[in-house]
Amino acid sequence: MPHQPSELSRRNFITALLATGVSLRLNARTGAAVDDLSAIEQTMHDFVVQRMIDADGLCRSMLCLATLAPWTNADLARTDQRRVSDKFRMRITDMFQNSTDKAGCLTYENALMATGEFAQSQIIRYRVTRENAAREQAHRAIRGILAVIDEGRHYMPGWLPKPFGGVRNARNSHEMSVDQYTKAVVALHDWRPLADKAEQAVIDRFFIDAADFFIARKWRHAYRHRTIVTADTHLHALGLYVPLAVLAAKASGDDRYLAHLATFDAAMNTALADSKLNSFNSTSLIGEGYYVAMQAGSRDPRLPRMIEWLWQLGAKCVDENGQGFVPGKVPMPDSQATRLAAIATIVETQRPATRATALARKILAGNREPSKMWHAFDGLTECLAEISITSWLVAYWRLREAAKR
Secondary structure (H helix, E strand, O other), rough: OOOOOOOHHHHHHHHHHHHHHHHHHHHHOHHHHHHHHHHHHHHHHHHHHHHHHHOOOOEEOOOEEEOEEOHHHHHHHOOOOOOOOOOOOOOOHHHHOOOOOOOHHHHOOOOHHHHHHHHHHHHHHHHHHHOOHOOOOOOOHHHHHHHHHHHHHHOOOOOOOOOOOOOHHHHHHOOOHHHHHHHHHHHHHHHHHHHHHHHHHHHHHHHHHHHHHHHOOHHHHHHHHOOOEOOOOOOOHHHHHHOOOOOHHHHHOOOHHHHHHHHHHHHHHHHHOOOOOOHHHHHHHHHHHHHHHOOOOOOHHHHHHHHHHHHHHHOOOEEEOEEEEEOOOEEEEEEOOHHHHHHHHHHHOOHHHOHHHHHHHHHHHHHHHHHHHHHOOOOOOOOOOOOHHHHHHHHHHHHEEEEHH
C-alpha cells in the first residue's frame, strides 16, 4: 500500500502523538487499551475463518506465503528443486520423508495445534461477549478435533494422529507429536464446561484413553519414527504429560494416575533452571499445559513458578517494537511472540509486578498482518505461521476477559 501523506502539521502530529500516549497509559491501568486492537482482531479472525478452516472445522497449517493458500504438490515439486535452508540443507518437505502426499502432510502438520488455539480463542470470546457465533465457531473446531480422535480409535483408543490429508485420511496417519496433543487437550478442557453431558463424557473418555496410551508406552513415543520423545529428552512434553495425568485422575476418579507425576519430577526440576527453554513454542506448550493442570486441581508449586520462568525467558526475545526474534549472532524475526502474549494474563495474575499484559499489548500491536507472520524455522520461512495467528486471538480475548474483571 503506498504511503499516504499526513494532513497534520508537525506540531499537530506531535500533539496528537502525545495525547495518544497519555490515552494508552490511562487505558493500560483500566484495561481498555485492548480495544485499540479490535480492528487487528477482526483481520486475524477473518483470515482464520476465510483461509484456514476446512470443511471439517480443522485449521489448515503452513499456508504458502506467496498464495496465502494451501500448498499443492505441484507447488512443492517446484520448491523442492532448491535448498531452502543453508544451515540444514533442508527443503520444505524433508520432514515428510517419502510421503506420496507431501502437500497433504504440510497442510495438516500443525492443524491440531492451530485448531485447538482457535477453539480456545472463541471459547474465551464467548465468555466475554456471549455471542452465539463465537460459541458455534469454537464448537465447530472442537468437533473437528473430536473427529480426529474418533479416527485415531481405529488404531488404538487415545491415539491422536496428525490428520495428514484431513479428517478423511487421519486414520491412515502414523504420525503424532506431543505439541498437537497438548493443544487439543487444552481446547477440550476449556470447552468441557460448555459441552452437553454426552460430549463431556466423550472428552473425559479421551483424557483417560490418552493417559493410558502414554502409560502403556512409559510416557514416550517415536517422533517421525526416528526420535524417541520423553519428558527428560524433550522438556516441552511436560506440557502434555503433567496435565494429562491430572485430567485422567479427575475424569476417572482414580488417583493412581496421579502417581505417574513422580515420573516427571527430574524433568520438571530441570526445566525450572533451563535457560534454553526460550522458544515461544516451549513457552506456549508448557505454560498452557501447566495452567490446565492448575485449573484441574494440581497444587504443585512448580507449575506457577515454571510459567513465570517461561515468561522471563520469552520476554527477553521481544524487541522494543513488540517483534519476537530467535536469539543468535543474527537474530531471526519470529512472529510466534504472540504465543508468549497469550500467557500474559496468567502471569500477571500470579505476579502483578511483571506488568505482563503491557508487553502482550505491544506484541499484538506489533503483529498486525497475517501475511507477514511466517515460520522462523529453517526450511519453513515460505510458510505462514498458523499458530502465530491463532495465538494472537487467544492473547487478545484473554486481555479482553481480564479487562472485564
